[in-house]
Amino acid sequence: MAFTAAQIPGIAGRVYPPKLAGPLYPMGIPIHDEEKLPEIVEREGVRLVVFSYSDLTHVELMNKASKVLALGCDFMLLGPRSTMLKSGKKVVAVTAVKTGAGKSTVSRMLVKLLREKGHRPVVVRHPMPYGVLEKQVVQRFASLDDLDRYRCSIEEREEFEPHLREGTIVYAGVDYEMVLKEAEKEGDVIVWDGGNNDLPFYWPDLHITVVDATRPELITNSYPGETNIHMADVIILHKADKVSEEQLDRAAEMVRKVNPGAEVVATASKI
Template identity: 50%
Template sequence: MSKKNVIIIGAAGRDFHNFNTYFRGNESYNVVAFTAAQIPDIEGRKYPAELAGDLYPDGISIYAEEDLNRLIKELNVDDCVFSYSDVSYQHVMSIGAKVNAAGANFVMLGPRDTQIKSTKPVISVGAVRTGCGKSQTSRRIIELLMEKNLKVVAIRHPMPYGDIAAQKVQRFAKLSDLEKHNCTLEEMEEYEKYRSKDNPNEKFERREYQK
């Protein structure tokens, strides 16, 4: 049986997670490209071979989403996997219609294929869009757990502004780690709140959850 050629439609976040959990090492598929929206200056880069695995020794190219129609035809794509958020139902289905019109299947992966098993108790904080208050909610949950004398670690996926390979695992145990990992001002504003005298918790960023 021949491999299916796949494009993952994303925004340098959930798309990388979907690749790592479902497609990496999966010999039934050949991921030929990522496309990027929302985040500036992502297209033209590559998802590095170090994270892509043995099936992708040259890494995987990232293109602008506006090139999707052309890529489907030029790369003989079978499936396009939608993998980002902060968009309306109308936007998602509009992308799906464009994918189908270009001759490919439109796919969305479910939780059974993408969730990660943990050996520790986990509280997951999510929202329908950016700016709903996930950070404040997360910090309040940490405060409540600390009141019960529990050790708490916060985990999130890294923002994709820096070296993607260097971001496979980042540990923030003290404020100086923010400079060590070359954090942007946006990242510093988010992470330093986890290191106050009243909230001395570690924070991890993981793009590579097997490490």
């Protein structure tokens, strides 16, 4: 078994540590650059390639699938029953159709509203495994000092700081089952503040998907963003103040065709 790296800089050439890989992989799991996939398939006799990252167009995804099939392998996408965990607490997931849709502002507003209702929301962020993975099993952020303690990257700081400045506890980490167990000890509502346009890691009781109203063409041309629209209970057309009424109506019509049962709400860039 091997992992390939495509979107995380500097991770190719490393090893997913044995401590996290489990007893079946006492030497850990090697991480190779995705460009070396044909070489790995031939050398190791690979029969199955599982695709497990996000933020691609459908065409980009199928281009990768076509290359894998041409190598003689099966190509698999993992669904929610294989990847999502069930929490003992209520979970609200905030996802997006595409990176840059504006879900972070939506997540922060959601946390504020939950507090006003008397809840104790805890945010769980998508992990960003740039550092030493063994030290990133479970990360708890309660203050800005914790960003230094965990040696967070600029990208991590951009995502975590706004929550911390508002007094919100944030969890992240590589082992998202252990992360969930720790987060459940502190909050009565788990807010999944996802990265990119990933599916939630936890089964949501309420699934909110954010759509960038300025880029409606991505509604049905983004993986797994379109899946998030299909699964959503609420669809937010964000940046509504940046488009004309006609463009906003078009975006609303497009999401309703994909998911006619979802509630559709339009919001401005700042909420």
